[in-house]
Amino acid sequence: MTARIGVITFPGTLDDVDAARAARIAGAEAVELWHGDADLKGVDAVIVPGGFSYGDYLRAGAIAKFAPVMGSVIEAAGKGMPVLGICNGFQVLCEAGLLPGALARNEGLHFICRDQWLRVESNTTAWTTRFERGAEILIPLKSGEGRYVAPQRKLEELEGEGRIVFTYAGDNPNGSALDIAGISSADGRIVGLMPHPEHATEALTGPSDDGLGLFYSAIDAVLANA
Numbered sequence: 204m205t206a207r208i209g210v211i212t213f214p215g216t217l218d219d220v221d222a223a224r225a226a227r228i229a230g231a232e233a234v235e236l237w238h239g240d241a242d243l244k245g246v247d248a249v250i251v252p253g254g255f256s257y258g259d260y261l262r263a264g265a266i267a268k269f270a271p272v273m274g275s276v277i278e279a280a281g282k283g284m285p286v287l288g289i290c291n292g293f294q295v296l297c298e299a300g301l302l303p304g305a306l307a308r309n310e311g312l313h314f315i316c317r318d319q320w321l322r323v324e325s326n327t328t329a330w331t332t333r334f335e336r337g338a339e340i341l342i343p344l345k346s347g348e349g350r351y352v353a354p355q356r357k358l359e360e361l362e363g364e365g366r367i368v369f370t371y372a373g374d375n376p377n378g379s380a381l382d383i384a385g386i387s388s389a390d391g392r393i394v395g396l397m398p399h400p401e402h403a404t405e406a407l408t409g410p411s412d413d414g415l416g417l418f419y420s421a422i423d424a425v426l427a428n429a
């Protein structure tokens with residue numbers, strides 16, 4: 204069986220092509236999903252990719268959460284489908300209530316584009332089982348609104364439940380609470396992160412191939428359920 208991973212395209216999405224390519228390199232079939240179409244085409248997992256959905260008007264991710272496709276993603280996620288939100292996708296998942304907290308303007312108010320070391324804090328999510336806990340990986344970060352914020356009580360809950368999945372290693376680039384670069388849902392099936400694993404799939408085009416681990420992990424999770 205081949206895992207079928209859907210990749211959503213909204214108006215303003217930038218990274219759907221690379222996300223689909225990363226899924227294919229890892230061995231999945233990549234399936235195009237359109238924001239205006241509620242049909243998930245029977246996919247086994249969904250990636251909400253990076254970019255500027257609907258121009259990031261109002262607030263990053265605030266309009267995308269109303270897209271017909273997101274209603275279906277919320278329903279499928281409720282049944283345990285693995286969902287990954289990358290950068291703008293992470294912002295969309297927070298706005299849609301699939302992940303807690305929000306992404307605010309970077310401390311310093313500058314857009315940041317650089318290769319970033321991350322520490323893998325949890326390898327028990329559907330998207331991170333292929334990593335060693337404590338491993339450090341190098342993947343690109345490119346965002347203006349990457350500062351993770353949440354009420355203190357929620358931050359303590361995320362930490363206590365092991366739902367902080369990635370932290371920034373070295374200096375914190377954007378002022379994110381607890382150095383958070385990525386978090387998961389309580390069941391570990393939904394993960395959102397600001398840096399871009401789909402741009403780190405081979406040394407020729409990215410800083411490493413460290414990003415592939417997320418896609419291999421999701422394929423494992425899908426096949427384990429098949």
Ligand SMILES: NC(=O)CC[C@H](N)C(=O)O
Pocket residue numbers: 252253254255256259263289290291292345346347348349
């Ligand atoms: N690379 C991206 O997905 C950018 C996300 C978002 N528009 C931001 O600047 O924070």
